[in-house]
Amino acid sequence: MTRINLEDQTYFVTGTTHRRRELFSDTELARIVVDQWQHYQKPHDFDLQAYAVMPDHYHVLLQINGDHNLSRILYAVHSYSSKLINERLDGEDREKIWQGDAFDEVIRSEDMYYQKLAYILFNPWRADLVENPYCKYEFCNLGEWKEEEGEEFLEDLYSKYGRWAE
Secondary structure (H helix, E strand, O other): OOOOOOOOOEEEEEEEEHHHOOHHHOHHHHHHHHHHHHHOOOOOOEEEEEEEEOOOEEEEEEEEOOOOOHHHHHHHHHHHHHHHHHHHOOHHHOOOOEOOOOEEEEOOOHHHHHHHHHHHHOHHHHOOOOOOOOOOOOOEOHHHHHHHHOHHHHHHHHHHHHHHHO
16 A cells, blocks of 8 residues: 655554564664664654653654655565664564554644554653663664753653653
C-alpha cells in the first residue's frame, strides 16, 4: 500500500522486529538503527525530532521537508539497517529483521505532537530500561531535548502528557 505524503508533514512511526525478536538488546545493533535514522536525514530531507530504539522496536517522530516520501525513507532505513545487522549476526541468527510495514501516523495537531513526543521520550522508563522518566537512555534522544529545552520542559511534558507514556 502506498503512503500518501503531504509536504512538510510530521509523522509518528513505529517499526517492529520480525517475530518481535529482541535484537536491539544488543547495543551494537541498536546503534545501527539510530545511526541509519540519523544518516538518512540529509539525503531524504527530514528532521528526526525524537527517537527511541527499544529491544524489539523503535519509535521516531520526524518531519519530512518538501516533497520527500515516507515510504522511501522507511525503505532506505530498513533495508540498509537490515544489511548491517545481518552482517553482524552469526549464521543461524541471520534472517528477516523487520516485521512487515512500519506503522505510521500523521501528526494532526500540536497536542498530538506532544503526546507522541512524550510517548517516545519516556518509553525507555516505561519499559524499565532506566530508573526514572528523566534518565538518559543511550538509544533515545531525551538527553538532547533536556539540553535544548531544559529539565523543566521535560517535567511539564511529563505532567501534561505522561499518561501517554504509561
